[in-house]
Amino acid sequence: MAGSFVTVQCPDCENEQVVFSKASTVVNCAVCGTTLARPTGGNAAVEGEVTETVEAR
Numbered sequence: 001m002a003g004s005f006v007t008v009q010c011p012d013c014e015n016e017q018v019v020f021s022k023a024s025t026v027v028n029c030a031v032c033g034t035t036l037a038r039p040t041g042g043n044a045a046v047e048g049e050v051t052e053t054v055e056a057r
């Protein structure tokens with residue numbers, strides 16, 4: 001699987017942001033700066049709540 005995108009809801013401000021499921025860098029919330037995902041070498045560790053999965057094309 002080439003990876004996919006997930007919609008993550010920020011636990012602090014409830015902003016929803018699309019994050020690559022295999023993000024290679026830390027992804028921060030665009031609104032409040034909370035870490036939403038951390039790289040692990042495989043699938044990123046998502047800190048918030050995944051509300052939707054969007055398959056890559």
Ligand SMILES: [Zn+2]
Nearest residue numbers: 010013029032
């Ligand atoms: Zn936030």
